[in-house]
Amino acid sequence: MSAEIISGTEMRAAILDELRVEVTKMKEQHGVVPGLVTILVGANPASLSYVTLKVKTALGLGFHEIQDDQPEDITEEALLQLIDKYNNDNSIHGILVQLPLPKHINEEKIINAIDPGKDVDGFHPVNLGRMVLGDRDGFLPCTPYGIQEMIIRSGTETSGAETVVVGRSNIVGKPISIMMGQKGEGANSTVTMVHTRTQDLEAHCKRADILIVAAGVPGLVKPEWIKAGATVIDVGVNRIGMSDSGKAILSGDVAFDEAKQIAGKITPVPGGVGPMTIAMLMKNTVKSAKKHIEKA
Numbered sequence: 001m002s003a004e005i006i007s008g009t010e011m012r013a014a015i016l017d018e019l020r021v022e023v024t025k026m027k028e029q030h031g032v033v034p035g036l037v038t039i040l041v042g043a044n045p046a047s048l049s050y051v052t053l054k055v056k057t058a059l060g061l062g063f064h065e066i067q068d069d070q071p072e073d074i075t076e077e078a079l080l081q082l083i084d085k086y087n088n089d090n091s092i093h094g095i096l097v098q099l100p101l102p103k104h105i106n107e108e109k110i111i112n113a114i115d116p117g118k119d120v121d122g123f124h125p126v127n128l129g130r131m132v133l134g135d136r137d138g139f140l141p142c143t144p145y146g147i148q149e150m151i152i153r154s155g156t157e158t159s160g161a162e163t164v165v166v167g168r169s170n171i172v173g174k175p176i177s178i179m180m181g182q183k184g185e186g187a188n189s190t191v192t193m194v195h196t197r198t199q200d201l202e203a204h205c206k207r208a209d210i211l212i213v214a215a216g217v218p219g220l221v222k223p224e225w226i227k228a229g230a231t232v233i234d235v236g237v238n239r240i241g242m243s244d245s246g247k248a249i250l251s252g253d254v255a256f257d258e259a260k261q262i263a264g265k266i267t268p269v270p271g272g273v274g275p276m277t278i279a280m281l282m283k284n285t286v287k288s289a290k291k292h293i294e295k296a
């Protein structure tokens with residue numbers, strides 16, 4: 001039997017519809033529009049396409065959106081000053097600095113300079129600390145947040161489930177491992193986090209009721225590693241070639257065509273986790289605007 005496809009594109013559309021209703025209400029009742037600034041340094045083609053999509057989505061929701069592109073050679077000091085300006089701008093509820101930054105800029109310093117109350121990417125240590133403590137008042141990092149939302153909306157049982165996460169990066173593997181083990185909706189599972197030093201990756205993957213793969217290695221997870229009926233979330237986005245029309249051909253970390261014959265539910269690449277990341281960025285920005293209204 002073929003697995004149910006968990007469509008991130010469809011879930012994103014549903015989430016954006018829900019947000020649109022909230023934005024309209026916020027505007028009518030409080031005269032406030034969520035404000036998001038996206039800062040892109042340089043012109044890395046992948047970053048440019050991510051930022052363009054974020055800006056388009058924010059504008060589509062009726063946000064006050066500022067696209068503040070900066071030259072590749074902006075100094076660290078000037079970028080810090082720019083962040084300070086938006087930290088103090090009451091019309092802005094979310095500050096997004098597109099990563100990676102050029103080598104001469106210390107990324108950690110930049111992330112740490114963003115007001116945690118406007119860190120809608122959820123990368124600031126204060127928000128990561130809140131996530132670890134299970135405090136839902138902060139901002140969850142967007143990709144893990146999107147993964148958890150997909151698991152919930154797909155009706156996957158997480159309580160007591162064996163969840164295996166492949167990868168331990170600060171932006172995906174580590175946070176989603178913690179989130180899946182927390183108390184609460186879409187969590188309460190028993191989590192194993194595996195990585196490059198894990199001795200028997202296959203044995204761990206085979207135990208997983210929920211398998212979340214964020215390694216960045218195309219085809220890393222073989223179909224025979226998947227437990228029958230498991231929910232498979234493929235986070236990997238790998239450029240494996242170019243189409244005749246010059247578009248990048250993308251593949252995930254899981255051998256999708258074969259895996260979908262074994263899994264119960266599976267996300268595609270593209271059209272899986274990717275669209276959810278942007279939807280959760282918008283959700284965090286709306287949440288930030290709401291908090292701003294409550295404080296006023």
Ligand code: NAD
Pocket residue numbers: 143166167168169170171172173194195196197198201214215216217220235236237238273274275277
């Ligand atoms: P990363 O390179 O920072 O981390 C990869 C992790 O995978 C590492 O912790 C490493 O230990 C582990 N790993 C790598 N090869 C492995 C192997 N052979 N066996 C076991 N573990 C292995 O990457 P990242 O930033 O976490 O991203 C992972 C993938 O997810 C990439 O393809 C990236 O493009 C994609 N990604 C997608 C989104 C999205 O929105 N869809 C967001 C972030 C990252």
